[in-house]
Amino acid sequence: MTVRIDEATANAALTAVAPELGTAVTDFMRLAYTGSTVDVVTRELVRIYSGQQTRCRFCSNTRVRGAVERGMDETVVAKVEDFEHSDLPERQRAALRLARSFLLDPAAFGPDDLTALAVHFGPDQIAELVLDLIRLRPGSKLHIATGMDEDVAERILL
């Protein structure tokens, strides 16, 4: 089943109890896609990977229309979980390696890893990916902890 929703429910919950904080979080999400320098499919694969690692159904099941329109179909998404052994483009695998290090063992991300990442991404793009990783998991965890993740549709199209 595919459904559409008009707002991120976790942000709505936050806004209801701490309006200025909720507004700041909503603005952060808007700024994430203002002047973006990383292609939307790569960012979406990172977002879905983060959702999978956090065990957030909402994040794992959500698809952003712009990425779908650029070819991110379910065949592509299925490669995220074992991306290292997939035929995803090296650029996308590099972004997913960053996400894996960030979410599993950030201290192990060394200078050589950064050099390898910089082959595919400029400083502004690396900043964008790291900011995405900072941004994504808190919303996922709020969604889960407040029980909003229990009745999530199989597919959510934003």
Next chain:
Amino acid sequence: MTPALEGLLGARPDYAAGLARIEVALREQQALDPVLLDLCRDRIRSLLGAPGPGLPDRPLRADERACLDLAEQIYVDATGVSDELVAATEAAIGHDGFVVLSYACGLFETTARAELLVEGSAP
């Protein structure tokens, strides 16, 4: 946030400014005592192996213990937050405090992860 992380994120200034505004809003919100937020931030940093003071060297108050119980569970696995844990947390800090803390714990974690990642990758 460490200067090294600020430096890296500064390459995307508008987006980074959005994060800075969240940190200010978190500090200024009225739903939960910032002292309790700091306690949970320190605990999460400690669990990640990031620099910080860790837990205070004194007996913890009931509200502090309740917040730490939630923070630790959210850090380890948010899907393990039970109805009982939610009820205990809300009894200590209220529903609004629970919601703010649930979000804040994730932010403390990812910010600390970013700091560790940037520090480790410095030449």
